Amino acid sequence: MINKNKIFKLKKDRRSFLKLTTTSMATIGSAFAVWPFIDSMNPSADVLALGIKEFDLSNIEEGFSKTFKWRGKPIFIKHRTKQEINEARKVNLSKLKDPQKDEDRVIKPEWLIVVGVCSHLGCIPLGQKKSDTRGDFNGWFCPCHGSHYDTSGRVRKGPAPKNLKVPKYKFINENKIKIG
Amino acid sequence: MAKKFKNKTLAWLDYRLPIFSVLREALVDHPTPRNLNYWWNFGSLAGIILVIMIVSGLLLSMHYVAHVDLAFDSVEHIMRDVNYGWLIRYIHSVGASMFFLIVYIHISRGLYYGSYKSPREVLWWLGIIIFLLMIAAAFLGYTLPWGQMSFWGATVITNLFSAIPLVGDSIVTWLWGGFSVDNPTLNRFYSLHFLIPFIIVGVVFLHIVALHKFGSNNPTGIDLTLKQEKIPFHPYYTIKDFFGFGVFFIIFGIFIFFLPNSLGHPVNYIPADPLVTPEHIVPEWYFLPFYAILRAIPFKLLGVLAMLGSILILFVLPWLDTCKVRSCRFRPIYKQFYWIFIFNFIVLGWVGSKVPEGHYLIISRICTAYYFVHFLIILPVLGMFEKTLPVPLNIFKNPRVKKKYK
Structure with missing residues (x-):
């Protein structure tokens, strides 16, 4: 058994x-x-292939910005004035929601290049045109839920948790950048 | 059936929504004949390939564009740019062939063991309906890549309806949504190709309900009355079905990875051209026998009717076969006619791929005639005159079942 x-x-x-x-x-x-x-x-191979694009900066005057399309999203290219650069640099980092030095966000101080998508819920902030409202910090203002960005594209006020994203890019020459 | 579940949440839910006990009854407890052989694997195989076709088709539909100017290129986009697009498309196109192969074997199994006979006639009908839906889905799907064969296949098959007296031409125009196969046709074909698989799923459900009413037939073809003659579906047949899946996936994989285009026609990699018909129009291999029947008859309407009739005749098969004994095992003469019929069907497929001239035409006519003679003359007459072998009372008295089961 x-x-x-x-x-x-x-x-x-x-x-x-x-x-x-x-x-x-x-x-x-x-x-x-x-x-x-x-x-x-x-994303398929043809979509990824569109991920690398070159942009010409030569016709953007100081104090003006231009919007380009990259991967279906707007890229804000801002030719900053001396004053705007100073404004961005003298901010006390401890006051920022998403602390980041302006120096870390640009390659050349006069050129700010960011992805123009609000980090809150993906709307496109105003501030590209001279006539646009630019918010309390002279940068961008998101009309959807009222987030304010400064001249370095950093969030200063409102529900957005992060700064405007800086895409990976490099200068090919004086007036040309390659994003992607 | 109302067995209680150990898990309290499950028991609570099942008391209100008895899907779990129904599933358990169908997939776990269902008493199944213990003597089923491997030919009974093909039902579950058809089920798994249906699921694979729906899943791969769904993903293809996310990249495909149903427009005459973009369809062909979007298929090439799937092949070259989409991640694993080549794999998914080959799964879908080879899968169509595999689906038919499996279903042909499944039907042949039914024919051999008399699974269509009383009380399983409705089960058999539902199977034929699934087969007809599959034919429709396969034809519509083949149109979508918009290659030369797609276009001219669609043209030829839709023109079959012009054989209908009086209203034929209006029907064809209605099917096309224009005066030739064009963009509206492609759009509706895509829409219907997406719909039909879900109708098939519904009919498969009914097929299984009908199956479980009397249970599977078995190789002896006798009604099983003893409790010992049956075993629970799980784990005995789940594991056997899974083993079948494994074997099938190997064969499926060989075709997908090494011979993906062997079952198709290279002409279909030429974009559709409404002004040039390819030299030799042939359907996919799984339609060839029926195509041969269509071409064997020199009158348009009669040819179409014969082709339709060759499938529809299966609906009345349970009454054409007058023999009370189900399985071929005990019908020595029918068994020989069965194999002649299978051979005849394969020959039909072979001549279907040839140009219908000379001796090919003669062969196709002989085979077509024999196809109908088998159903309309041989089967009814055999039932009256064939001397069947003694049928055992239960499966244990069947000499083929080994002694250890006693």
Whole structure:
């Protein structure tokens, strides 16, 4: 009788071992199989190829800004005046919501390049045109929920949690940048 | 059926919404004949490939554009730019072939073991309806890449309806939404191609409800009355079905990764041109037998009717086959006619791929005639005259079942 029970237990153990290994292999296999389906919804090669773009800065005068489209989003390119640069640099960092030095946000101080999408819920802040309202800090003002950005594109007031994003870019020459 | 669940939340929910007990009844407890062989795997295989087709199709639809100017390019976009787009498209196109292969085997199984006979006639009908829906879905889907074969296949098949007396031409114009296969046609074909799989899912559900009413037929074809003749579906048949999936995925994978275009036609990689018909128009392999029947008959309307009839005749098969014994195992003469029928069907497929001239035409006519003779003459007559072998009372008396089951 004892002997019989032992065999029964062995068989049971063996069965649960097989069950466990089979199930785990099937799960891992399915996970691998599902990945291509999920990945197919990521940006395709032609969309990624549009991610690199060159922009000419030569016709933006001091004190003016221009908006370009990159990856379906607006890129704000602002040719800052001396005064605007000073304003951005003398701010006490401890007063900022998302503390960041202006020096870390630009390559050349006169050129501020940011993605013009409010970090709150994705609206496009006003302030690109001379006639636009620019908020309390002379930068940008988001009309959706009232976030104020300064001349360095940093959030100063309102519900937005982060500064305007600085895209990855570099100067190809004096008047040309490459984003992406 | 009203078994209580150990988990209290589950028990509470199931008391109000009994899907769990219904699922358990269907997938776990369902008493299934213990003597099913591997030919019974093809039902679950058809189910899994249906799911794969729906999932891969859904993802393709996220990248495909149903417009005559963009359709072909959007398919190439899927092949080159979309992440794993090539894989998903090949899964879908090879999957269509695999779906038909599986369903042909599934139907052949039913024919061999007499699964269509009373009381499973409705189950059989639902199966034929699924098959017809599959044909529609496959045809519509093949149009979408908008290659030469897509375009001319769509033109030829929609023109079949012009065979209808009096209203034929108006119907064809209505189907096209214009005076030729064009953008409106492509748009509606895409819409319907998206719809049909979900109708298939619905009919599959009914197919399973009908199946579970009397349970699966079995290789002996006899009604199982003893409790010992059946075993619970889980784990015995779940594991067997999963094993079948594994084998199938290997074959499926070989085609997807190494022979993705072997089952299609290279002409379809040429964009559709409404002004030039390709030299040789042939449907995909799974339509060839029916295509051969269509071409075997030199009269337009009659040809179309014969082709339709060759499938619709399956609806009355349960009454054409007058023999009370289900399984081929105990019908020595029918068994031979069965294999002749299968051979005849394959030959039909073969001549369907050839130009209908000379001896190919003669072969296709002989095979077409035999196809109908099999159903309309051989089956009814055999039922009256065939001397069947003694049928066992239960599966344990079947000499093919090994002694250890006793």
